Amino acid sequence: MISNISIALMNGIVWGLIMALIALGLNLIFGLLHVINMAHGALYMLGAVAAWYLIELTGSFWIALIIAPLFVGIVGIMIERGLIRTIEDKPIITIICTFGIMLVIQELVLMIFGGAPRRIDSPITQRFPIFELQYPAMRIMIAFISIILMSGLWIFLKKTKYGLWMRAVVQDREMAVGLGIPVTKVYMWTFAVGSALAAFSGVLAAPIVSVEFMMGREVLIMAFIIVIVGGMGNLAGSVVAAVLISLIQGVGSIFVSPSMAMVFSLAILIIVLLVRPQGLFGE
Amino acid sequence: MPETNSGILEIKNVNKSFGGLLAVNHVNLSVKKGELHALIGPNGAGKTTLLNLINGILHVSGGNILFNGQEITNLSPHRISHIGIARTLQITSLFPGLTVHENVWTAAQSRKKFFNPFLPARRWRDVQEKTEAMLELTGLKEKASLICSELSYGDQRILEMGIALSTEPKLLLLDEPTAGLNSQESMALVKKMRTMLSGQTIILVEHDMGVVMELADTISVLHYGSIIAEGPPAKIKENEEVKKVYLGTEDA
Numbered sequence: 024m025i026s027n028i029s030i031a032l033m034n035g036i037v038w039g040l041i042m043a044l045i046a047l048g049l050n051l052i053f054g055l056l057h058v059i060n061m062a063h064g065a066l067y068m069l070g071a072v073a074a075w076y077l078i079e080l081t082g083s084f085w086i087a088l089i090i091a092p093l094f095v096g097i098v099g100i101m102i103e104r105g106l107i108r109t110i111e112d113k114p115i116i117t118i119i120c121t122f123g124i125m126l127v128i129q130e131l132v133l134m135i136f137g138g139a140p141r142r143i144d145s146p147i148t149q150r151f152p153i154f155e156l157q158y159p160a161m162r163i164m165i166a167f168i169s170i171i172l173m174s175g176l177w178i179f180l181k182k183t184k185y186g187l188w189m190r191a192v193v194q195d196r197e198m199a200v201g202l203g204i205p206v207t208k209v210y211m212w213t214f215a216v217g218s219a220l221a222a223f224s225g226v227l228a229a230p231i232v233s234v235e236f237m238m239g240r241e242v243l244i245m246a247f248i249i250v251i252v253g254g255m256g257n258l259a260g261s262v263v264a265a266v267l268i269s270l271i272q273g274v275g276s277i278f279v280s281p282s283m284a285m286v287f288s289l290a291i292l293i294i295v296l297l298v299r300p301q302g303l304f305g306e
Numbered sequence: 307m308p309e310t311n312s313g314i315l316e317i318k319n320v321n322k323s324f325g326g327l328l329a330v331n332h333v334n335l336s337v338k339k340g341e342l343h344a345l346i347g348p349n350g351a352g353k354t355t356l357l358n359l360i361n362g363i364l365h366v367s368g369g370n371i372l373f374n375g376q377e378i379t380n381l382s383p384h385r386i387s388h389i390g391i392a393r394t395l396q397i398t399s400l401f402p403g404l405t406v407h408e409n410v411w412t413a414a415q416s417r418k419k420f421f422n423p424f425l426p427a428r429r430w431r432d433v434q435e436k437t438e439a440m441l442e443l444t445g446l447k448e449k450a451s452l453i454c455s456e457l458s459y460g461d462q463r464i465l466e467m468g469i470a471l472s473t474e475p476k477l478l479l480l481d482e483p484t485a486g487l488n489s490q491e492s493m494a495l496v497k498k499m500r501t502m503l504s505g506q507t508i509i510l511v512e513h514d515m516g517v518v519m520e521l522a523d524t525i526s527v528l529h530y531g532s533i534i535a536e537g538p539p540a541k542i543k544e545n546e547e548v549k550k551v552y553l554g555t556e557d558a
Contacts, residue, residue: 184415187411190403191401194401198399198401199412
């Protein structure tokens with residue numbers, strides 16, 4: 024029982040960090056562009072599928088981990104330039120539009136990749152002794168990479184010119200325009216970074232779950248719950264909420280079935296919406 | 307009344323009517339380079355309307371506005387700010403969630419071209435130097451890493467001016483910088499303004515007579531949309547008509 028719980032805790036943290044990446048992307052795009060990106064789960068899936076092909080091609084998970092997010096980032100730029108740009112500031116239309124993009128990506132992947140789930144083998148097969156049990160070292164690696172990516176994002180936002188521009192645009196778009204910040208370019212890069220984060224999340228999740236064209240659906244719902252619970256526009260809140268929800272769900276699924284454990288997340292969502300509608304860490 | 311053509315900003319016979327109400331009535335105004343020109347007048351005299359006409363938020367009903375000899379009548383606010391007219395608004399002229407340093411930096415980079423998006427903000431040498439210089443000038447250097455919303459109201463006003471100045475405007479429009487400040491804070495702000503704003507061309511709209519008399523080179527008095535007097539502070543103080551409509555019995 025004890026070891027069950029410690030495994031569930033470990034899994035909860037690892038999965039929480041993966042979820043944090045996808046939720047950060049979603050939150051970043053929402054915070055800046057005010058776009059509720061329904062295609063975000065599809066971009067996560069696209070990252071995993073791209074990784075599968077890249078691993079077939081190069082044999083290296085690590086190359087896939089770098090190239091797949093770049094590819095999805097470029098897809099993100101095309102979506103932003105081609106579609107989102109034209110319907111900016113119309114929230115309902117962006118929901119419908121990004122929902123359409125989700126369907127298009129899913130169907131394209133179904134056509135090319137097929138409907139059968141495929142596996143990506145973990146590049147690290149060693150086990151790591153922790154809490155008197157043997158835990159897959161790959162999962163620890165995944166958690167580690169997630170933390171590095173999040174730190175990278177934090178440094179990007181805090182220390183670089185573009186990061187500062189992004190935060191300025193979030194604060195006051197009119198004033199940012201007035202001060203000569205190239206707001207449309209900032210939008211484009213934000214969408215690219217957000218999409219790449221979803222893809223990173225997909226690639227890192229791939230060795231744990233199986234890769235298939237519908238894998239983004241459940242994750243998208245989870246990501247939305249995380250963003251709302253953590254507070255919309257609050258990036259640190261998303262990370263904390265991701266790990267928290269994932270931990271509760273992980274531990275919960277020891278006692279009840281995994282799909283019942285989903286009820287816990289929804290219960291958290293409802294309680295947070297009742298008590299703190301602005302999210303746990305929202306203002 | 308000096309009616310020269312040497313002004314950096316020339317307002318010629320400008321009208322603005324809202325429906326039947328003439329808010330600005332055939333106003334002529336000339337602002338010379340380097341002077342602080344104050345607009346005063348009772349509530350509803352048309353001061354803020356006049357500022358809004360200058361920076362393009364409102365369209366004139368008649369007349370012309372020239373800036374550096376160039377026609378700017380009814381250009382968009384965006385174009386006008388690009389030409390070099392900056393304004394601090396009464397409400398938001400800073401990013402409340404960014405630090406003081408980040409605010410000034412964002413303004414300081416506004417006239418620069420950019421190349422590398424991943425460039426660390428602190429390594430952009432000339433913008434960084436400009437930012438440091440402005441922090442020095444505003445006296446906010448020690449508070450540079452504070453989030454703006456943590457600053458006192460008076461400091462926020464100083465910062466707003468610093469931000470506006472960092473965009474290197476050719477003409478700065480200040481709309482009631484002391485609004486909401488107590489008399490102590492507003493005197494401190496005036497002291498700061500005198501060092502910060504020297505040499506700048508400024509139009510100041512202000513209620514507080516003490517502030518205006520302290521800072522202005524020239525004062526124009528608006529009453530029901532018309533300019534009823536114009537001149538240096540000492541002359542305006544003596545003007546009988548001004549005393550009647552605006553200053554009342556109060557003696558600065």
